[in-house]
Amino acid sequence: GAGVSQSPRYKVAKRGQDVALRCDPISGHVSLFWYQQALGQGPEFLTYFQNEAQLDKSGLPSDRFFAERPEGSVSTLKIQRTQQEDSAVYLCASTWDRQAGVGNQPQHFGDGTRLSIL
Amino acid sequence: AQKITQTQPGMFVQEKEAVTLDCTYDTSDPSYGLFWYKQPSSGEMIFLIYQGSYDQQNATEGRYSLNFQKARKSANLVISASQLGDSAMYFCAMRPYFGNEKLTFGTGTRLTIIP
Numbered sequence A: 001g002a003g004v005s006q007s008p009r010y011k012v013a014k015r016g017q018d019v020a021l022r023c024d025p026i027s028g029h030v031s032l033f034w035y036q037q038a039l040g041q042g043p044e045f046l047t048y049f050q051n052e053a054q055l056d057k058s059g060l061p062s063d064r065f066f067a068e069r070p071e072g073s074v075s076t077l078k079i080q081r082t083q084q085e086d087s088a089v090y091l092c093a094s095t096w097d098r099q100a101g102v103g104n105q106p107q108h109f110g111d112g113t114r115l116s117i118l
Numbered sequence B: 001a002q003k004i005t006q007t008q009p010g011m012f013v014q015e016k017e018a019v020t021l022d023c024t025y026d027t028s029d030p031s032y033g034l035f036w037y038k039q040p041s042s043g044e045m046i047f048l049i050y051q052g053s054y055d056q057q058n059a060t061e062g063r064y065s066l067n068f069q070k071a072r073k074s075a076n077l078v079i080s081a082s083q084l085g086d087s088a089m090y091f092c093a094m095r096p097y098f099g100n101e102k103l104t105f106g107t108g109t110r111l112t113i114i115p
Helices: none
Strands: A005-007 A010-013 A019-024 A031-037 A044-050 A053-056 A065-068 A075-079 A088-095 A113-117 B002-005 B010-014 B019-021 B024-027 B032-039 B046-052 B064-069 B074-079 B088-096 B109-114
Touching: A005 A088, A010 A019, A019 A088, A019 A113, A031 A075, A044 A065, A044 A075, A075 A088, B002 B088, B010 B019, B019 B109, B024 B074, B024 B088, B032 B064, B032 B074, B046 B064, B046 B074, B074 B088
Parallel strands: A010 A113, B010 B109
Antiparallel strands: A005 A019, A019 A075, A031 A044, A031 A088, A044 A053, A065 A075, A088 A113, B002 B024, B019 B074, B032 B046, B032 B088, B064 B074, B088 B109
16 A cells, blocks of 8 residues: 555553564655554654654653664664553654655654553 | 644534634744644544645635634634544644654544534
8 A cells, every 4th residue: 555554553462571563654755753642642752763864762751662764664663671551552654855844744644553561 | 842732622513514623832933834633533643734834824625724823823623514424533733844843742632523
């Protein structure tokens, strides 16, 4: 398909396990974002890539969270030693911009990964 | 820093009526973009409409229009002739026009269309 693809759609893990969430952005999109959406809340920014460079990781809640985009396309969000408060929907979004910082381009979101930590 | 406030947690509207979803914002950036997204129960975030802070006219996209009042820092979404398929969560979001592209979202409004 032509949209942002995220996998898995659902993930259940036991507390303390490591998880990896995958995002495949729209082909050619330069910028990629990860957001965390708690139940009943709006998405909260986690981190941002422009091509393979991670330009902002200020939203990552702890050093247990790590994201990468080694070839400037697919991205993986990894959470180590998961805790119950990590339970949320993790959304990935991408956008295309030839000029960095052009503000009128909407971000296109995937369907998200619903993570449940038992 | 940017902040979005959506004061209506939930709204019920009769089918075919128009509905206005409120959004106020706060920012120190001189230029910025405002976005509305729809999130059905299936979870995907669907882009609806965009308004730039320097745009002279209010944005319109089909049944969606944005009532942008810059002095009041409000960017309300108007849906005309509501349909059952409009039932969803609606999020207002913003980002600075230049620089870091991350979106700041409000807490959302759950819209339910009554047949």
